[in-house]
Amino acid sequence: MTDTKQTPKDRFYWAEGVSRSEVEKAMADRRPSRLREQGPRRLLVLGLAVVMTALVLTVFVSQNKFRTYSEALLLILGLVLWFQLRKAVRLVSDAPDELLDERQIALRNAAHTVAYRTLVTLSVAYGMLVLAVTPHGLLHPHVGEGFWTGLAWSYLLGAASLPAMVLAWRLPSEPRDEAA
């Protein structure tokens, strides 16, 4: 965090998907917001989990046009929820070390560990589902052509948003006027 004062130039961190100014703005934000409370943050996490599940379920939609529209709508909704989650955790889940203090780095690393374990479990589940819906799989007669797009979007959304989901779930509500 001390580095931010020494190097005021803005920079985009491609691997993390955040910019210095974006993180600094999120850290300095003291406006009252529902996103600072644990309940609404957990609702966002649940909402995103529902969207990911719904994306998986689009494999069972046999009409191509309807499935494509459903996927697009769910994907947009998922992205909106993901960006709200990132905002809710002040980008701690994605920011690089040099923009965080030691407590925030510990929080981020703990969230990434849980997210990685969850992603491994999800990978197995998605893998099994892919096997089940392939031409000779158990669910094959019930899935439409091009079934894999919903699964792929759901998996990618999960892989990208899991650290923020874990962190948003675990963080307590922020006390008011803490800077005073």
Next chain:
Amino acid sequence: MLHGMGRNKEEPLFNRIEAARTAQGLSRQALADAVGVHYQTIGYLERGEYSPSLTLALRLAEVLGLSVQELFSVRPFDVER
């Protein structure tokens, strides 16, 4: 205690950061700026929900004009604070 936040969840670390900070007339933001952390981290420290690294403990002690032993303890401080 927030999961994964403390360095040693089994052993609580007591401190008198808040008392020392208010005695110096510093806000959490001012202290946070002086030691290079986010103001929320000062709140977590004061509530005993986060145990600092040795480096941060030394920085806090320096800014607050106390020794580390005067600022932190593994046993609760007496009423005098």
